[in-house]
Amino acid sequence: MDLPSRIGRYDVEHLLGQGGMGRVLLARDTVLGREVALKVLRDDLGLTPELKAQLVDRMRQEARAAAALSHPAMVTLHDMGEDEHVGLYLVFERIVGTTLRERLHEKGPLPPAEVAELARALGSALTHAHAAGVVHRDVKPENVMLSPVGPKLTDFGIARLPDSTLTRASTVLGTPAYSAPEALASGEFGAQSDQFSLAATLYEALTGKRAFPGDDAMVVATRVATGKQPSPTAVLPALRGFRHVDVIFDRALAKEAKSRFASCEAFGTALAAELEGANTAYMMTPIPRSSIVNRATRRWQNIAALGALVVIVSLVIVGRFREPEADGVSLKSVASAFAATAAIPHLPGATATGAASHHPRIVPSTSAAASAGSTSSASSATSSATTPSGSAHPALDSAPADAGRDTPPLDVRAADAAAPAGSTQR
Numbered sequence: 428m429d430l431p432s433r434i435g436r437y438d439v440e441h442l443l444g445q446g447g448m449g450r451v452l453l454a455r456d457t458v459l460g461r462e463v464a465l466k467v468l469r470d471d472l473g474l475t476p477e478l479k480a481q482l483v484d485r486m487r488q489e490a491r492a493a494a495a496l497s498h499p500a501m502v503t504l505h506d507m508g509e510d511e512h513v514g515l516y517l518v519f520e521r522i523v524g525t526t527l528r529e530r531l532h533e534k535g536p537l538p539p540a541e542v543a544e545l546a547r548a549l550g551s552a553l554t555h556a557h558a559a560g561v562v563h564r565d566v567k568p569e570n571v572m573l574s575p576v577g578p579k580l581t582d583f584g585i586a587r588l589p590d591s592t593l594t595r596a597s598t599v600l601g602t603p604a605y606s607a608p609e610a611l612a613s614g615e616f617g618a619q620s621d622q623f624s625l626a627a628t629l630y631e632a633l634t635g636k637r638a639f640p641g642d643d644a645m646v647v648a649t650r651v652a653t654g655k656q657p658s659p660t661a662v663l664p665a666l667r668g669f670r671h672v673d674v675i676f677d678r679a680l681a682k683e684a685k686s687r688f689a690s691c692e693a694f695g696t697a698l699a700a701e702l703e704g705a706n707t708a709y710m711m712t713p714i715p716r717s718s719i720v721n722r723a724t725r726r727w728q729n730i731a732a733l734g735a736l737v738v739i740v741s742l743v744i745v746g747r748f749r750e751p752e753a754d755g756v757s758l759k760s761v762a763s764a765f766a767a768t769a770a771i772p773h774l775p776g777a778t779a780t781g782a783a784s785h786h787p788r789i790v791p792s793t794s795a796a797a798s799a800g801s802t803s804s805a806s807s808a809t810s811s812a813t814t815p816s817g818s819a820h821p822a823l824d825s826a827p828a829d830a831g832r833d834t835p836p837l838d839v840r841a842a843d844a845a846a847p848a849g850s851t852q853r
Contacts, residue, residue, distance in 0.1 A: 434516055435508045437465055445469065446483075446569060446582075454520070456505075462521040463505060466582075467513040483515045490517055493560040500552035502572070502581045522579050527568035527632060532656075536635035543699040546629055548578045550695020553625060557618040558690070564616045566624035567605040568631060604639050608652045608682050619684035622691045626679035633672075634662040638680060658679055703764065708733050772828065788798070 430452065437454035443464060443794055444451050452465040468482065493504045505516035527545075530537070539547070549571065552561060563570075565582050589816035607623035609615040630638040640645040658673040660666045679694045681687050690693040723729040 429725045431510075431512050432512045434465055434467070434513055437463060437518065438805075439465065448472070454518075456518075464502075464519045464521050466519065468515065468643070470513070480827075486517070492559060492600065496559055496561060497558055498552045498555045500548035500580055501556070502577055502579050510521075521580070522572045522574050524579075526576040527571040527573060527578075527628070530573055531568060531631065531635060539633065539666070539702040542629060542633045543702040544693040545578050545632060546698040546702070548695075549580055549629075550691040550693075550699075552812070553618075553621050554690045554692035562616050562618065563621050564610075566621055566628055568628055572630065579775070585595055588653075601686050603644055603648045603651060604637050604641070606648075606651065607684070609684055611648050611651060613677075617684070618690065619687055622679055622687050622694055623684075625691055626676060630659065630676055630680070632658050633666070633702075636662050638676075646767050652682070669701050672698070675701060691841050710851055714757065 429770060430442060432439055434452075436457050438457060440453045440455065442450060443453050449466050449468050452467065454463055456460070456463050456464045468486075469643070474482070482579075482667075487507070490507045490575075493501075496505075497503070502522060503520040504517060505520060507516070509515050525533075547564075553566070557562060563580070563582070564680055566580070570580065570582040573580055605624045605627040607620035610620045626710060627638045633823065636657075639647055639650040639654065656676065659676055660669075660673055666672055675694070675698050679687055679698075688697065
């Protein structure tokens with residue numbers, strides 16, 4: 428293949444690559460002194476003059492529309508011209524890097540984080556173009572450049588022939604694996620068909636496999652029209668940590684255009700959010716069943732402990748505000764009386780109070796002073812009367828074990844009344 432040495436004001440250096448319809452040449456702008464990429468129509472397609480003229484008109488129209496676009500993820504169109512040898516040519520910025528196709532061939536699928544970057548950038552670029560009335564019509568890995576400053580979408584301005592058939596797809600349409608069903612069926616290109624092509628491109632970038640594989644154009648077109656792409660998580664099990672990735676691609680690759688996302692940007696944002704937001708280290712690690720059971724058991728134990736704590740607190744609160752008994756006897760007063768009695772069991776003489784404490788039923792005194800006086804009198808009267816065993820309680824030596832069970836309780840108040848008036852004086 429002979430290349431011209433000069434096209435317009437551009438000196439041609441060498442061939443960069445070629446596609447189904449055109450060639451890309453590396454050239455230098457002799458006026459501005461910069462490297463550019465020249466795109467020209469292939470001269471070996473055997474197109475009729477009518478088809479060639481139609482294609483040239485479409486290129487010119489799209490080139491003007493692309494010149495009005497400015498986006499970081501779009502290749503910039505610098506110039507357009509006609510040459511007597513090559514015909515119409517387009518001048519694009521020179522991008523240093525490889526195509527997505529070359530990257531997939533060399534290293535396989537891209538990491539999810541890089542695919543997320545592609546999705547955001549390309550989705551935004553296509554939506555920007557659609558807003559200006561420009562439809563790309565040929566989104567595929569060969570037309571995505573991976574530059575040091577980010578991805579770039581190329582090939583704006585070259586349209587497909589509207590009356591091309593699948594038998595000529597290899598020369599005019601390229602592979603139909605990235606074409607939307609409506610584009611293959613009736614040549615309807617639009618924003619939604621670009622979205623389908625973008626989804627097929629990102630599917631391959633993420634999994635390393637085509638969504639609709641095949642070598643024969645008719646077989647591939649049939650799969651695009653009637654078949655369903657394999658789930659990305661089935662193709663690449665490492666993607667199972669991203670729970671919604673299959674659903675996102677199902678929608679973007681829907682057979683009906685109305686079932687897809689509202690825009691390419693909406694699709695790119697949804698896919699990027701899924702690939703950036705999932706915690707793969709956690710979601711892809713299976714949780715042992717035993718740990719789930721233990722966690723559930725601990726949860727019920729915590730609930731039971733909390734219930735017990737509530738009951739205890741409730742009992743404390745109720746006991747604090749509960750009213751004392753009518754006769755004034757409380758647990759605290761009984762404990763105090765028992766402690767005072769136990770402290771004097773071996774005094775030299777038996778007191779009335781001590782004798783009374785032997786009986787289980789005691790009628791409390793109405794006067795603390797009177798009770799104290801009667802106790803002092805009884806102690807004086809019996810200070811020298813002890814039993815042979817030395818006990819202060821004679822009944823413990825002479826009475827049987829069951830003696831005193833029928834004896835009425837000692838009424839301390841009666842004893843107080845019967846005590847002599849001077850019993851409190853020594």
